[in-house]
Amino acid sequence: xxxxxxxxxxxxGDGGNGVTAFRREKFVARGGPSGGNGGKGGDIWLEADENxxxxxxxxYNPEHKAGRGRHGEGSMKYGKDGEDKxxxxxxxxxxxxxxxxxxxxxxxxxxxxxxxxxxxRGGFGNAHxxxxxxxxxxxxxxxxEGEYRELQLxxxxxxxxxxxxxxxxxxxxxxxVISAAKPKIADYPFTTLEPNLxxxxxSDYKTxxxxxxxxxxxxxxxxxxxxxxxxxHVERTKLLLHLVDVSSISGRDPVEDYEAINHELKNYDENxxxxxxxxxxxxxxxxxxxxxxxxxxxxxxxxxxxxxxxSAVTRxxxxxxxxAVSEKLDRISKTEIDLEESSN
Numbered sequence: 028x029x030x031x032x033x034x035x036x037x038x039x040g041d042g043g044n045g046v047t048a049f050r051r052e053k054f055v056a057r058g059g060p061s062g063g064n065g066g067k068g069g070d071i072w073l074e075a076d077e078n079x080x081x082x083x084x085x086x087y088n089p090e091h092k093a094g095r096g097r098h099g100e101g102s103m104k105y106g107k108d109g110e111d112k113x114x115x116x117x118x119x120x121x122x123x124x125x126x127x128x129x130x131x132x133x134x135x136x137x138x139x140x141x142x143x144x145x146x147x148r149g150g151f152g153n154a155h156x157x158x159x160x161x162x163x164x165x166x167x168x169x170x171x172e173g174e175y176r177e178l179q180l181x182x183x184x185x186x187x188x189x190x191x192x193x194x195x196x197x198x199x200x201x202x203x204v205i206s207a208a209k210p211k212i213a214d215y216p217f218t219t220l221e222p223n224l225x226x227x228x229x230s231d232y233k234t235x236x237x238x239x240x241x242x243x244x245x246x247x248x249x250x251x252x253x254x255x256x257x258x259x260h261v262e263r264t265k266l267l268l269h270l271v272d273v274s275s276i277s278g279r280d281p282v283e284d285y286e287a288i289n290h291e292l293k294n295y296d297e298n299x300x301x302x303x304x305x306x307x308x309x310x311x312x313x314x315x316x317x318x319x320x321x322x323x324x325x326x327x328x329x330x331x332x333x334x335x336x337x338s339a340v341t342r343x344x345x346x347x348x349x350x351a352v353s354e355k356l357d358r359i360s361k362t363e364i365d366l367e368e369s370s371n
Contacts, residue, residue, distance in 0.1 A: 030081050030082045030083040030085075030086050030182075031081070031082060031181065031182040031183075032082070032179070032180070032181050032182070033082045033085045033086050033089065033179075033180050034089060034125065034177060034178065034179050034180075035085055035089045035090075035091060035114070035177075035178050035180060036089055036090050036091070036175070036176070036177050036178075037071040037091045037092075037112075037114070037143045037144040037175070037176050037178060038071070038090075038091070038092045038093070038144065038173060038174075038175045039068055039069060039070055039071050039093045039144035039145055039146040039147065039173030039174045039175070040068030040069035040070075040092070040093040040094045040095040040096060040109035040110075040146045040147065040173045041068045041095045041096065041109075041146075041147045041170055041171070041172050041173045042065055042066070042067055042068045042095075042096045042146065042147035042148045042149040042150060042170025042171045042172075042173070043064075043065025043066040043067075043068075043095065043096035043097045043098040043099060043106035043107075043109075043149050043150065043170045044065045044098045044099065044106075044150045044167065044168070044169045044170050045062055045063070045064050045065050045098075045099045045149070045150035045151045045152035045153070045155065045167035045168045045169070045170075046062040046063060046065075046098060046099040046100055046101060046152050046153070046167055047060075047062045047152070047153040047164075047165055047166060047167045048060070048061050048062040048063075048100070048101030048102070048152070048153065049061060049101075049163070050102070059154075059157065059162065059163065060152075060153040060154045060156075060157050060163060060164055061101050061102050061103050061152075061154055062099060062101060062103075062152030062153040062154050062155075062167050063099035063100050063101070063102075063103050063104040063105045063106065063152045063154065064099045064105050064106065064149050064150065064151050064152050064155060065096050065097065065098050065099045065105075065106040065149035065150045065151075065152075065169075065170045066096030066097045066098075066099075066105065066106035066107045066108040066109060066149050066170075067096050067108045067109065067146050067147070067148060067149045068093065068094070068095050068096045068108075068109045068146030068147040068148075068149075068170065068171075068173040069093030069094040069095070069096075069108070069109030069110045069111045069112060069146045069173075070093060070111045070112075070142055070144065070145055070146045071091055071092075071093050071111070071112045071113075071114065071142075071143045071144040072111060072112070072113045072114070072140050072141065072142060072143060073113075073114050073115075073116055073120075073122060073132070073134075073140065073141045073143050074113050074114070074115055074116070074138065074139070074140045074141075075115075075116060075117070075118045075120065075134040075135075075136060075137055075138060075139045075140075076115040076116065076117065076118075076137065077118055077137040079115060079116065079117040079118075080117050080224070081117065081182070082116065082117065082120070082180055082182055084115075085114070085116075085180065091112055091114055092112065093109055093110065093111055093112040093144070093146055093173065094109035094110035094111075094112075095109045095173070096108055096109045096146070096147070096149050096170055097109075098170075099149070099150070099152045099167075103152075103154060105149075106149060108146075108149075109146055111146075113140075114143070116134060116180060116182075117134075117182055118134055118135065118136065118137055118185055119134065119135070119182050119183045119184055119185045119263065120133075120134045120180050120181070120182050120183075121133050121134075121180070121181045121182075121183060122134075122141060122143070122178055122179075122180055123178065123179040123180075123181065124176065124177075124178065124179075125177040125178065125179050126177070128179075131178070135185070143176060143178060144173065144174040144175065144176050145173070145174045146173050146174075147170050147171035147172045147173045147174075148170065148171040149170050150167060150168035150169045150170040150171075151167060151168040152167050152168075153165065153166060153167045155168075183262055183263055184224060184238050184263070185236070185263050186224060186236040186237060186238035186261075186263070186264050187235040187236050187237070187264060187265050187266065187356055188227075188235060188236070188237045188238065188264055188265070188266050188267070188268055188352060188356070189237075189238045189240065189261030189264035189266070189267050189268070190202065190237065190238065190239045190240065190267075190268050190270060191240070191261065191267055191268065191269045191270065191288055191292070192269060192270035192271060192272075192284075192288065192309075193271075193272070193277070193279070193284050193287075193288065195272065195277060196270040196271060196272045196284075196309055197270050197272060197309035197310055197339050198239045198240075198270050199223070199239055200339040200340065201239075201270065201307075201309070201337070201339040201345070202223060202225045202237055202239040203225075203339075204339045204342060204345060205225070205227050205237075205345055205348075205349055206225025206226055206227045206228075206237060223238070223239040224236060224237070224238055224239075225237050225239070227349060227352075229349060229350065229353040233353065235352065235353060235356055237268075238261065238264065240261060261299065262296065262299060264302070265302075265303070265356060265359050265360075266302070266303050266304070266305065266352065266355055266356060266359060267302050267303065267304040267305070268304075268305050268307055268348075268352070269285065269288060269289075269304050269305065269306050269307065269332075270307045270309050271284055271285050271306065271307065271308055271309065271323055272284070272309055272310050273308045273309065273310060273311070273314055273319045273320045273323060273336075274310040274313035274314055274315065274319075275315055275316055275319065276310070276313055280319075281308070281319050281320075281322065281323040282322050282323055282326050285306065285323060285326060285327075286326075303355065303359060304332055305332065305333045305334075305335065305348075305351065305352065305355065306323070306327040306330075306332050306333070306334045306335070307334075307335050307336075307337055307348065308320055308323055308324070308334070308335070308336045308337070309337055309338070309339065310338060310339075310340075311336055311337060311338040311341075311343055311344070312338040312340050312341050312343070320336065324336075333351065333355070335347065335348045335351065
């Protein structure tokens, strides 16, 4: 099951108390204070793990607690620090504070760590307070409380290419044909209920990652259909493939579909609507009205977007599309590098 949004509660460990104690050795005259400090409470860390691709493991395990610090003892014995707790999350997870809704951290690389809740400090024993004017302090300090937080975790898939389009536009079929992904494919709307990732091989040592998200409909940015929940999965992509069914099977107009999806993108995030986009006419094998293809092609040209025609079923045009996507990604990466160098 794909889960991309969960709430968790993290409680760091309390610090151990210091202790009031005095030396009582038989041959030590007038033994001084010997109360040790308490141990620090354990921290709670979130850590990105490339082997995870969902937040499912946290849905049924929302409570996370670290160990408390042990109390200090006499004879200058310090309490043991509490054990830290590490919670694994997928790469692409964003961490929000539920009270302020502030973004606290964004995991983009394997092994990244974020201190979600800090353990309480250990309290000082009375030996800590000894001074020239206070030779025998009879007090100690209690440990501090561990930090408590409620966090919202949201997963945004990290992919190079995101597939957009109405339900049944052919997204799942395409990703199943050009990658090893095996999404559910059927001839009814909303076959895809969760995002799918596929690795596309361009050559022996060159690949890119493609994300197939559930189909969108008009009003998706406002919650219609499956809503805007899945639109955020294409926020991190460098390139959008906009698939449009040009056959008459759907009963819809290709240009209207194309404009409707771009309208939803703009409503959701104007920057996302400006993302590089390739328009892909699908289901050429079922094309019965060539003018439907031509009008979409003219519209894409008018918008200054590259245009491809494919049939995922017969694989017509798919290899050309793969090479074009790879070249486009290379150009985008080069532009990003040039911008970084110029800014430095």
